[in-house]
Amino acid sequence: MLELHAGPLQPVSSYNASYRSQVTFNDRERYFMLFHARFNNSYNERQVCLIGYLKDRLRSGRCFFKSKxxxxxxxxxxxxxxxxxxxLAETCPDFTIEKYSYSNSTTWLVTPLQV
Structure with missing residues (x-):
């Protein structure tokens, strides 16, 4: 039988990247709640986390991101x-997301939509 243990979330991997040290799991939960209310269950937790990550990184216009x-x-x-x-490339109204290239990892071109 599967047992669930309540407690604080633990990191999935052991990487110690600068962004991970800035973004806590509470931020992930905040992103999830914010987008959950906005998009009415159309995104899962990972997609909401990705949207928050992209919004944080896209302050200056379009950017390239590697999946890895x-x-x-x-x-x-x-x-x-x-x-x-x-x-998200198909469903997210906030960005234009294009698969740009592949070299050791997929590169994505992400452009915020201008209002």
Missing amino acids: YIARDLGLSSKEVGTNMAI
């Missing part, structure tokens, strides 16, 4: 990042 570095910073696998970025 996003994965390292957020404690996800590269495959999880790639799968969820592809979903």
